[in-house]
Amino acid sequence: xxxxxxxxxxxxxxxxxxxGGDKGLLDLGGRPVIAHVIERLGCARAISANGDPAxxxxxxxxxxxxxxxxxxxxxxxxxxxxxxxxxxxIARILTAAADTPFFPRDLGTxxxxxxxxxxxxxxxxxxxAFAMWDVALRDDLRAALHSGxxxxxxxxxxxxxxxxxxxxxxxxxxxxxxxxLDAARRRLAEGPQWT
Numbered sequence: 001x002x003x004x005x006x007x008x009x010x011x012x013x014x015x016x017x018x019x020g021g022d023k024g025l026l027d028l029g030g031r032p033v034i035a036h037v038i039e040r041l042g043c044a045r046a047i048s049a050n051g052d053p054a055x056x057x058x059x060x061x062x063x064x065x066x067x068x069x070x071x072x073x074x075x076x077x078x079x080x081x082x083x084x085x086x087x088x089x090i091a092r093i094l095t096a097a098a099d100t101p102f103f104p105r106d107l108g109t110x111x112x113x114x115x116x117x118x119x120x121x122x123x124x125x126x127x128x129a130f131a132m133w134d135v136a137l138r139d140d141l142r143a144a145l146h147s148g149x150x151x152x153x154x155x156x157x158x159x160x161x162x163x164x165x166x167x168x169x170x171x172x173x174x175x176x177x178x179x180x181l182d183a184a185r186r187r188l189a190e191g192p193q194w195t
Contacts, residue, residue: 008046
């Protein structure tokens with residue numbers, strides 16, 4: 001496998017606190033939230049999501065459903081990304097959550113510099129959805145999911161995850177509620193530092 005990194009946008013959540021639907025498709029500054037995420041990721045190659053893939057057609061990226069049943073959570077999205085990347089001959093994936101539009105554009109560079117099989121962003125706490133993963137771990141992850149593992153941080157720490165501090169003013173602010181969406185719109189209106 002080559003040294004290329006594939007960005008995978010994790011968009012498989014059920015958005016319960018937002019009342020259902022896709023948080024990533026909500027409008028933020030005239031564009032869907034997920035469009036901001038794809039742009040910031042820079043290397044986005046696929047979207048991990050369940051349900052009708054047509055709702056993401058405008059982004060021109062493959063949509064990867066979970067291969068593990070019963071909504072096991074974001075680790076299943078990571079596995080879908082790993083399996084897809086392996087099929088493309090890509091050795092590492094960089095994941096980002098579809099509802100977090102303000103993370104730094106150089107996130108991948110910062111995480112890749114740590115050179116470990118699993119590298120997690122931290123800053124005001126851990127952010128396991130923002131991580132770099134070696135695709136070679138996919139069979140281990142698949143076995144863990146089938147045995148009931150659901151917590152990202154637990155699985156990552158058991159594989160010796162390194163943490164990389166990402167400075168900034170709440171760079172991993174995510175949109176979970178209507179109030180969060182209003183706050184994101186205010187932040188975006190503040191100026192070019194957020195665009």
